[in-house]
Amino acid sequence: GWDDTQIVVNLQGDEPSMPATLISQCAELLVDESADIATLASPFLSREDFESPNCVKVICDDNRNAIYFSRAVIPYAQAAEQQELAIESALHHHGIYAYRCGVLRKFVNSAPSSLELSEKLEQLRALSLGMTIKLGVPAVRPGIGVDTEDDLQRAAKEIAC
Numbered sequence: 683g684w685d686d687t688q689i690v691v692n693l694q695g696d697e698p699s700m701p702a703t704l705i706s707q708c709a710e711l712l713v714d715e716s717a718d719i720a721t722l723a724s725p726f727l728s729r730e731d732f733e734s735p736n737c738v739k740v741i742c743d744d745n746r747n748a749i750y751f752s753r754a755v756i757p758y759a760q761a762a763e764q765q766e767l768a769i770e771s772a773l774h775h776h777g778i779y780a781y782r783c784g785v786l787r788k789f790v791n792s793a794p795s796s797l798e799l800s801e802k803l804e805q806l807r808a809l810s811l812g813m814t815i816k817l818g819v820p821a822v823r824p825g826i827g828v829d830t831e832d833d834l835q836r837a838a839k840e841i842a843c
Contacts, residue, residue, distance in 0.1 A: 686784030694777030699825020709780040717816035720780040723773035736829035738775040748815035751803050
């Protein structure tokens with residue numbers, strides 16, 4: 683029963699260390715009325731993370747709107763000397779989204795796209811529907827995301843401290 687303009691934030695369960703301030707930062711990106719969805723992404727900390735299919739990559743346009751998300755290395759560097767440029771061009775996506783309720787209703791009532799089914803990334807459904815996803819770089823880096831058993835063990839130790 684919420685109004686179509688009401689903003690909701692979805693913090694995914696694999697982000698147990700997400701600082702509360704970033705929830706607000708993500709929601710505030712929807713001040714840009716051209717954005718349908720907002721999310722956060724950070725520069726990659728290592729080549730290993732950039733190359734891992736467990737770390738979702740996102741590339742964006744000059745207005746910080748998402749162009750594509752992938753588990754694969756994007757953009758692809760055709761030569762060794764371009765690899766650092768590729769890593770700098772992509773961002774490490776975090777599992778947080780802000781939606782306006784009207785957009786969220788349209789999203790959940792739409793069938794998964796072939797891109798979504800291929801990559802197992804629901805944000806690709808939004809892009810397939812022509813939705814604009816605004817990216818923000820977090821003011822502080824979120825803690826460890828949990829994508830593997832090793833990540834779970836590291837996160838458990840981090841939370842226990």
